[in-house]
Amino acid sequence: MSEFLLQVQDLTTVFRTSRRTLTAVDRISFGIREGETFALVGESGSGKSVTALSVIRLLPEAASLTSGSIRFEGKDLLKLPERDMRDMRGSGISMIFQEPMTSLNPVVKVGRQISEVLIRHRNMSRPQARQRVLDLLDAVRIPRPSQTIDMYAHELSGGMKQRVMIAIALACEPRLLIADEPTTALDVTIQAQVLELINDLQRQFKMAILFITHDLAVVKQVADQVAVMKDGQIVEQSSNGVFFSSPQHAYSWDLFAALPAMEKRGKPLLEGNSHRLHKPVMENMTKNDVLQVRDLAVYFPIRKGLFKRTVGYVKAVDGVSLDIPPGQTVALVGESGSGKTTVGKGILRLVQPTMGEVTYLGLPIHEIGRNQLLEQRANLQIVFQDPYSSMNPRMLVGSIIEEGIKALDVIPDAQARKQRVLELLEQVGLDKDAHLRYPHEFSGGQRQRICIARALAVDPKIIICDEPTSALDVSVQAQILDLLNHLQEQYAISYLFITHNMSVVAYFADRVAVMYQGQIVEQGEVEQVLTDPQHEYTRRLLSAVPKLVPPIRVA
């Protein structure tokens, strides 16, 4: 028997569609030893998830394995009949997925979902299984297991759901656990807990883990062995220590370079992007803040009964005060549900604030009438998180960018308008002929560029960036951040940068405000808040962020 628990040799997986054949995984080989954590890192589309699905033989119909072997405990999984493979899944190899929200059946109690596995694989009776489920829930550190066992998925938080998923995966004590981005959908504090839990359980159950992620910081924290995937191939494979001190492959270096960090402030993330030496000088501009937010509150009424009486309020934003100086970036940081997006929408009056004041250069945005608000729409713009849903799929890119110019009548002449659209496309680094294409023809990063062009089109003074990079890969994120920096330098635009990513804040923002449950608990200069946090929550947040010091390249 070989030294490896799982050994993958020359694995190739292709997707066949009616038009073309796509090689998702291209002759990769790796081995995982017992009790070891093997991390597969790569950007979206690099084939890491397909690799995992190939190992557990759960590929979609269009995909097929064309070559290679997968040996698990000496058995060739590819030659195993489907019957035996079913036994293997769950008891030999099991898997946890990225999205805990959709991985659990919403109409079956979570206890039943765990015991199902036990009854299927271990032939346990129902009472036996129930006892084992209680032990498992305790092992994944769910408080009060005897209550949770009879709950439904929607009654649990995201972190709890992921713990239940882990409990299901561990129910039969598999030798190998495949974790496909297990913490990507979770908040950073929850992520820290789940990672620690997986680590402890690994020691307790003595299992190997195939850990799939795009986050280098997480890899650094959990992995023994690291393999970097790009375009279906493993370009580099080494131990944790070696990889994070002296990566070999150029692509690995690119990945590290694209990571935003405090140390890289004032420099472009990607080579070749123009150097940003200083913040724009605001000599001929007022030093006063362009936007002042005072005690902003947005409550959503809870209505009940036949006549929809208001019985209470959800206080999404509860008394937020912020100042945005000209030409600077203010970051609004917080976990999901903290109300940061609602602050952005409240400022723009995309949702009507319940209380508070929003003043733009002395003008009270919160109380001006419809027509006056229309005039101010040009000054305040927004870029959304999801580049896929923020453009009408049925419109040409040109008309998407033009829409704002037209609606606000910035440039009345049609010919000049067209010219402006072309200029904008060039500014955000896209081809000029992009204006005659549809949004679905562009990648996520390109779409986000189009969204930025659309916002720029009306010459705004402030752009509210609502997590503009969190749906993107790190290298694309780096491009977008460089672009935003460049535009700020050129046009002295202020950004309200809404994000949950601390390293982006450290790299990109001048000031930062930390939001927690609808309120700002701490704000100040970035250096000061990040190095010397005052509030308890900020400290908790910062300590949960996995640390990664990028290796220094020796020329």
Place this chain on the structure above:
Amino acid sequence: MLPGKPVFLLTDILVFGLMLCIVLFFLYAMRKPHLREPWRQVVRSKAGVISMIVLSVYVGIALLDSVHFHPVLENQNAASGEVHYSGEVISLFDEMVSGLRASGEKTYSAPFAAYLYAKETVQQDDGTKQRVYPRLSWGAVHLDNPEAQKTADVLVLGAVGALKGIAVWLVLVTLLCLVLSVRAKRSFRATLGILLGGRSGVPWRTVILTLGAVVLVLLVGAEWAAKYHVLGTDKVGEDVLYQALKSIRTGVVIGTLTTLLMLPFAVIFGIMAGYFRGWIDDVIQYLYTTLNSIPGVLLIAAAVLMLNVYMSKHAEQFASLTQRADLRLLFLCLILGLTSWTGLCRLLRAETLKLREVDFIQAATAFGVGRVQTIFRHILPNVMHIVLITLVLDFSGLVLAEAVLSYINIGVDPTMNSWGNMINSARLEMAREPVVWWSLAASLFFMFTLVLFANLFADVVRDALDPRLAR
């Protein structure tokens, strides 16, 4: 152009208006890639092209049957130069199958029969009276001795029809091949190879085979129908094949016009409720909840009875029986539409509710784009796929609904040919001894074919348009 004075019935105008809309939509869609792509997918699927060919035969017959006119009377007074028209209204389709229309018998006769289905007392030459099955006055009259000749004659006619069919089919295939090879700038032989090898994007081989089957059925049928009652005759001796063919228009009109008439309600109310929320939403929701809780059949029965009373009181307003029947058909479409818009309205309201929170609508708001513009530019194009899917899916349901309603006598006018009316009359025929099965069989076969291929087509359209199924 027309052999008579044209008559424009309301449903004719609406049907041709609808055709025009569909043609315009396709011309428009051809220029928009995001609209063209799903339809290209429809054309690329085998089930899609088969059902499209079969449906186009049905629709073609329905359209021909929708050009109405008063025919010119035969014996004109040539001296006066005046042209006299008959009071009767017939359609272009009637003119084309005039043989069938004029082929009345006395009463029932079985398919391909040479004799009546009922015995009659006939006086013999020698003066004695005898009860016999008399010869038909139209069906199989060309045969001297039907018992001995009929089988051979039917086979010969069938073979002749088949030969004609194959000839027409070969001509069609050659034309298709020529057009394709000119368009692709390829040699004729190479194009033929690609077509027959099934290597083309559009499944042309399937198209050719289906076309062959359709042409064969049509021409063999035509050959037989010229000499025989292929599907027999009904109680008053009318050709059943003719009735079944005439019923196509009724079915197609009900299936398409009903959706067309309900569409404005559903789209306007659905989008308004979803987009404006608040009291507008409440009013619209209460409206369709109320409407939904009234039993549909009851509402239709009441409305049709009211119309009947109106029509019998104002008989002078209707120039012909055809016009009267047509009004009743339109009214049936209206009332069916009125009871069925709620489903689509609900769907559209839900989709709009979802859309109005989507980022691109929010972005439009942030640019100060007006509400009406937002609806037309951002919401309507993004719910159109639901409208189209519903339209196609509802079609077959409505064809069946017509049959059910006519069966219980609250459907189309009894003088109008429809599958429902045929089934209704078959009720008595089935109880008769010996049983008359061909009316029921014919109407079921024609209806089944239409509904089956409409459903197949709807499946393909849904697969192509539904974004949740997009790969």
